[in-house]
Amino acid sequence: xxxxxxxxxxxxxxIVLAARLYIAFQTPHLSLDAYTTVRQVEQITETGLPLYNxxxxxxxxxxxxxxxxxxxxxxFNLVLPIEVVFKVIPNIxxxxxxxxxxxxxxxxxxxxxxxxxxxxxxxxxxxFFNNTINNGSIYNxxxxxxxxxxxxxxxTNKDPKYxxxxxxxxxxxxxxxxxxxxxxxxxxxxxxxxxxxxFRESSREPEAILFFTFFVVWLNLILYQKSLxxxxxxxxxxxxxxxxxQNSYGSITALQSIYTVGVIPxxxxxxxxxxxxxxxxKKTITLLMAICLTIFLMIWLRAIELTTGFxxxxxxxxxxxxxxxxxxxxxxxxLKISKAPTIxxxxxxxxxxxxxxxxxxxxxxxxxxxxxQKDINAYIWIKENTPANSTIMVLPEEASxxxxxxxxxxxxxxxxLLISDVNRRYYDATNVWNDVFITSALEKLNYYSVKYIxxxxxxxxxxxxxKPAFIPHACATQVYPYTSEETGPKIYRINCxxxxxxxxx
Amino acid sequence: xxxxxxxxxxxxxxxxxxxxxxxYGLKYFQGNTSFSGGDTYNSLRxxxxxxxxxxxxxxxxxxxxxxxxITYPLLSLIHANSETIAIIIPILxxxxxxxxxxxxxxxxxxxxxxxxxxxxIIIVSPLYIYSFTNLSTEIISTPLLAxxxxxxxxxxxFSAIPIIILAFADLKILILGVLAxxxxxxxDKSKRKLGIITLASGIIAxxxxxxxxxxxxxxxxATATPTLNNIFVELGAQQGYSLIVxxxxxxxxxxxxxxxxxTLTAILVILAAFAASAFYPKLRLPVLFILALLAGVxxxxxxxxxxxxxxxxxxxxxxILCSIIFSxxxxxxxxxxYLPEDKIEAIRYxxxxxxxxxxxxxxxxxxxxEYYANRRAxxxxxxxxxxxxxxxxxTSNLIYSSRSLADAEKLMKxxxxxHIFVDEQMLSGEVWTSRQEGLLFLxxxxxxFVKIFENEQGKIYKYVGDSLQ
Numbered sequence: 001x002x003x004x005x006x007x008x009x010x011x012x013x014x015i016v017l018a019a020r021l022y023i024a025f026q027t028p029h030l031s032l033d034a035y036t037t038v039r040q041v042e043q044i045t046e047t048g049l050p051l052y053n054x055x056x057x058x059x060x061x062x063x064x065x066x067x068x069x070x071x072x073x074x075x076f077n078l079v080l081p082i083e084v085v086f087k088v089i090p091n092i093x094x095x096x097x098x099x100x101x102x103x104x105x106x107x108x109x110x111x112x113x114x115x116x117x118x119x120x121x122x123x124x125x126x127x128f129f130n131n132t133i134n135n136g137s138i139y140n141x142x143x144x145x146x147x148x149x150x151x152x153x154x155x156t157n158k159d160p161k162y163x164x165x166x167x168x169x170x171x172x173x174x175x176x177x178x179x180x181x182x183x184x185x186x187x188x189x190x191x192x193x194x195x196x197x198x199f200r201e202s203s204r205e206p207e208a209i210l211f212f213t214f215f216v217v218w219l220n221l222i223l224y225q226k227s228l229x230x231x232x233x234x235x236x237x238x239x240x241x242x243x244x245x246q247n248s249y250g251s252i253t254a255l256q257s258i259y260t261v262g263v264i265p266x267x268x269x270x271x272x273x274x275x276x277x278x279x280x281x282k283k284t285i286t287l288l289m290a291i292c293l294t295i296f297l298m299i300w301l302r303a304i305e306l307t308t309g310f311x312x313x314x315x316x317x318x319x320x321x322x323x324x325x326x327x328x329x330x331x332x333x334x335l336k337i338s339k340a341p342t343i344x345x346x347x348x349x350x351x352x353x354x355x356x357x358x359x360x361x362x363x364x365x366x367x368x369x370x371x372x373q374k375d376i377n378a379y380i381w382i383k384e385n386t387p388a389n390s391t392i393m394v395l396p397e398e399a400s401x402x403x404x405x406x407x408x409x410x411x412x413x414x415x416x417l418l419i420s421d422v423n424r425r426y427y428d429a430t431n432v433w434n435d436v437f438i439t440s441a442l443e444k445l446n447y448y449s450v451k452y453i454x455x456x457x458x459x460x461x462x463x464x465x466x467k468p469a470f471i472p473h474a475c476a477t478q479v480y481p482y483t484s485e486e487t488g489p490k491i492y493r494i495n496c497x498x499x500x501x502x503x504x505x
Numbered sequence: 506x507x508x509x510x511x512x513x514x515x516x517x518x519x520x521x522x523x524x525x526x527x528x529y530g531l532k533y534f535q536g537n538t539s540f541s542g543g544d545t546y547n548s549l550r551x552x553x554x555x556x557x558x559x560x561x562x563x564x565x566x567x568x569x570x571x572x573x574x575i576t577y578p579l580l581s582l583i584h585a586n587s588e589t590i591a592i593i594i595p596i597l598x599x600x601x602x603x604x605x606x607x608x609x610x611x612x613x614x615x616x617x618x619x620x621x622x623x624x625x626i627i628i629v630s631p632l633y634i635y636s637f638t639n640l641s642t643e644i645i646s647t648p649l650l651a652x653x654x655x656x657x658x659x660x661x662x663f664s665a666i667p668i669i670i671l672a673f674a675d676l677k678i679l680i681l682g683v684l685a686x687x688x689x690x691x692x693d694k695s696k697r698k699l700g701i702i703t704l705a706s707g708i709i710a711x712x713x714x715x716x717x718x719x720x721x722x723x724x725x726x727a728t729a730t731p732t733l734n735n736i737f738v739e740l741g742a743q744q745g746y747s748l749i750v751x752x753x754x755x756x757x758x759x760x761x762x763x764x765x766x767x768t769l770t771a772i773l774v775i776l777a778a779f780a781a782s783a784f785y786p787k788l789r790l791p792v793l794f795i796l797a798l799l800a801g802v803x804x805x806x807x808x809x810x811x812x813x814x815x816x817x818x819x820x821x822x823x824x825i826l827c828s829i830i831f832s833x834x835x836x837x838x839x840x841x842x843y844l845p846e847d848k849i850e851a852i853r854y855x856x857x858x859x860x861x862x863x864x865x866x867x868x869x870x871x872x873x874x875e876y877y878a879n880r881r882a883x884x885x886x887x888x889x890x891x892x893x894x895x896x897x898x899x900t901s902n903l904i905y906s907s908r909s910l911a912d913a914e915k916l917m918k919x920x921x922x923x924h925i926f927v928d929e930q931m932l933s934g935e936v937w938t939s940r941q942e943g944l945l946f947l948x949x950x951x952x953x954f955v956k957i958f959e960n961e962q963g964k965i966y967k968y969v970g971d972s973l974q
Contacts, residue, residue: 214824
């Protein structure tokens with residue numbers, strides 16, 4: 001690698017990291033969806049053990065997850081505050097995507113300038129950038145590792161010295177997250193495509209694929225056996241309530257999808273696929289094509305959450321873009337325009353900037369979906385003024401934050417695995433605020449043994465409600481704030497229970 | 506070579522019964538005396554019926570025609586207690602079936618490690634363990650099918666005998682047998698004459714069986730819903746394939762295809778049998794034998810292949826082994842918790858009801874209610890073979906979903922339903938997805954229903970509407 005390339009790569013890495021950290025530190029708190037992981041990391045920091053039996057989530061349940069990522073973050077939590085750990089470390093790891101994308105692109109296009117451009121594009125894939133900045137998402141680590149495994153798979157075909165690297169990245173990816181299944185399926189489809197395209201099969205490829213496939217199947221069977229036996233094949237959807245899946249798939253237009261995945265990766269990626277299929281076949285592109293095809297099929301079959309699917313699709317399309325961009329760059333050299341390649345690079349950078357700058361406000365908005373300071377104060381009030389076993393009703397997306405700050409059980413949070421009546425719980429937790437009749441609300445609240453309900457600022461702003469519809473009623477007393485403020489979070493104590501058959505309350 | 510064969514036979518004779526006895530052993534340590542699988546309870550009741558009444562066409566408890574199946578009359582000839590019949594007989598037949606399969610593979614020139622892996626995969630397969638710890642009709646029909654194929658391969662005219670018996674045992678497995686015979690004849694011209702004789706015997710016997718005993722022939726072929734969850738053991742199926750065996754069998758299938766040792770007819774038969782087994786769970790046991798053979802070929806191929814990195818090969822083989830063992834262990838654990846003592850206690854409580862009472866519960870609980878409480882179940886896993894099944898299913902769904910007391914009462918009275926048995930599975934999605942949904946609301950809030958029994962595994966509600974009036 002040329003020294004100038006190293007400098008440019010360092011510059012790109014710095015720009016990507018700076019952009020991520022700048023947005024992450026725009027808000028003092030973490031995103032609402034970070035708190036499940038925060039609680040797990042803090043538990044590991046305090047006890048050295050993962051939080052498998054969580055007494056607060058759903059009023060007490062078993063959690064199923066691979067704790068490797070949480071252990072990694074807990075290491076930093078030993079010396080740094082949790083907010084700093086979650087804002088800095090995952091963003092550093094995510095920024096490393098730039099380096100991986102560079103090497104992958106270089107192996108595809110054999111051109112360092114093209115690889116640098118791909119590295120830059122990979123740092124600003126809109127869906128990846130927006131959804132992983134302020135929540136410590138595990139995808140910060142999964143995406144670079146996914147691309148690294150792909151890179152080593154391609155490298156091993158050319159040079160067996162990379163085999164140990166490949167094995168280790170495969171193991172790490174599998175241990176970290178079930179997303180390794182995407183790569184395992186992609187590799188099987190890759191084998192099929194190789195046969196269809198009459199490529200000569202390297203003898204090392206089936207070995208690595210066999211090993212990886214069986215490792216993925218074995219480890220996921222062990223880790224997720226319980227959820228598989230409870231949910232069956234639908235465990236792949238992580239038992240996400242159907243309302244959420246319908247919302248995520250139903251609320252996005254084709255244009256939004258294109259913009260989310262990234263316009264440049266999509267155009268260049270499709271061009272690469274076209275060239276590979278109809279003009280000049282290339283084995284490395286076949287692998288990336290198989291990955292794109294797998295993710296596309298999974299999105300189409302709704303076998304993956306839409307945002308997660310787009311994150312993987314964006315990363316895969318960015319990697320495959322290197323091929324067409326490389327051809328474009330090489331062809332620009334023969335144009336009768338002076339410095340045509342430089343102009344091409346500048347155009348790509350300009351396009352990337354034009355397309356990405358409006359996205360910064362979206363990224364800021366998503367990263368800014370944190371609990372407000374007033375909501376946090378209300379949670380702390382609950383911690384200090386309510387009995388330790390009081391179950392609190394709050395919106396599902398806020399429940400982990402509430403349990404984190406208030407240390408009280410919730411009815412439903414955003415980890416849905418192993419919950420048998422998840423659709424009903426989700427419906428109850430999102431609709432109890434609109435119940436006009438106290439009997440209807442009490443039926444729900446009594447069932448989950450809810451003692452307090454909290455109407456947060458987030459809930460008020462998101463759903464445009466100022467108080468639960470059944471208020472005022474003697475069965476629900478406002479206990480926070482003591483003043484009759486119109487705005488700000490409100491906490492109500494539930495005083496009544498429905499009388500059942502036989503006089504039982 | 507000789508020592509390998511001895512190992513294989515030892516594996517069949519020692520490992521197979523040990524694994525099949527494992528669920529009972531685990532249950533024993535938990536103080537649970539129940540059998541494995543719901544079919545056992547129906548079989549025991551049927552055998553008892555044949556012992557008491559001889560060849561009978563009617564089930565007096567369920568008041569319906571009995572679908573003629575030679576398994577029960579045959580087993581009723583054994584003079585032993587129900588434990589021996591329910592536990593020992595299936596295990597012995599299981600060992601015999603594995604041995605027939607072993608002979609069949611040898612006859613097919615599958616030898617050495619392929620044979621060893623195939624047999625071992627069969628023995629540790631959850632489906633094999635389930636089938637031969639569960640007293641059902643498959644335990645007779647599968648070895649009959651294997652025996653037909655073996656005798657045909659050996660050019661023996663006796664091949665007509667097992668297929669004739671098979672025609673009286675299970676028509677679906679008979680069809681599989683017919684397909685297997687066609688595949689054999691297509692690949693070996695010398696077997697055609699005998700094949701035709703065997704086929705003709707089977708078809709004549711099947712016609713006789715249909716004319717004499719199968720009153721609802723079409724309903725014999727009612728299909729199950731083929732979802733992944735009821736095909737693969739790891740996803741919750743009781744009578745399903747292991748995912749890892751399926752994956753290995755797929756690899757083995759490709760290897761077999763590449764070897765060009767099998768005819769296109771055989772390949773089509775394998776694919777058709779597998780596809781049909783998704784719809785007919787009873788076909789899964791015979792199909793498992795094919796899958797195990799293919800899986801054995803795959804494991805052998807992986808083991809024999811020259812790998813660039815030998816330690817990766819060893820690790821992959823260890824992973825395969827661990828995955829197979831893991832599936833088996835998970836299955837054995839699940840089997841050991843099947844039918845807890847509390848549930849038996851709850852169902853036994855139903856025997857305190859009037860002999861004429863009809864109990865409404867999940868189809869799944871039907872055999873248990875009939876066996877333990879000796880009461881009529883409104884629906885059981887045999888109901889689908891009877892013409893009023895659709896109507897009954899509709900009625901039960903209407904009752905379960907009814908929040909109107911008048912509607913529920915009317916339907917219950919019309920169908921003589923007096924008690925409702927509710928278990929945990931019914932409450933967590935099988936029938937109701939939320940509290941107070943449909944009939945649950947009435948059961949909890951209406952004075953017309955009284956909860957007469959409750960424990961952790963079940964609740965019994967009695968309809969007392971008539972006495973209130």
